[in-house]
Amino acid sequence: MHVNVICHHCLEVSSVEKKESYVSEKCAACGDSLLDAKPFKANGVILEYFLKKSDLPIVVDFWAPWCGPCISMEPHFDVASMDMSLEAQFLKINNDDNQTLGSKHLIINIPAVLIFKEGKEIDRFTGARSSKQIQKWVSQYI
Numbered sequence: 001m002h003v004n005v006i007c008h009h010c011l012e013v014s015s016v017e018k019k020e021s022y023v024s025e026k027c028a029a030c031g032d033s034l035l036d037a038k039p040f041k042a043n044g045v046i047l048e049y050f051l052k053k054s055d056l057p058i059v060v061d062f063w064a065p066w067c068g069p070c071i072s073m074e075p076h077f078d079v080a081s082m083d084m085s086l087e088a089q090f091l092k093i094n095n096d097d098n099q100t101l102g103s104k105h106l107i108i109n110i111p112a113v114l115i116f117k118e119g120k121e122i123d124r125f126t127g128a129r130s131s132k133q134i135q136k137w138v139s140q141y142i
């Protein structure tokens with residue numbers, strides 16, 4: 001079985017064979033590794049693109065630079081994203097720069113982490129969590 005994933009370097013879609021674990025996997029378009037994917041800095045247009053084109057669950061962190069818990073969670077979100085490459089795709093959206101999108105998704109407290117599957121939000125949490133907690137939460141939906 002193959003799944004479509006979006007390369008975090010060039011944003012092209014690659015079709016990847018679904019496996020239990022990956023040793024190496026390269027983007028068909030740019031040749032860069034699809035592993036160790038850091039969260040992609042997104043906006044509404046990019047979020048829509050991921051929701052339409054990727055077959056993986058999409059995990060989105062709504063954050064802002066002035067928010068202490070957001071900053072403390074940042075390295076944890078990075079680790080979760082890198083560890084779960086090709087299981088889920090992680091995005092970060094600056095809620096200050098994307099307020100219309102934030103209100104569309106009813107973001108009140110941040111950090112707010114939303115998970116989407118087949119284009120629809122299926123769960124969310126607010127407040128900082130550790131990388132282990134984030135991964136455990138995402139794993140339920142893979």
Ligand SMILES: [Zn+2]
Binds near residue numbers: 007031
């Ligand atoms: Zn690429």
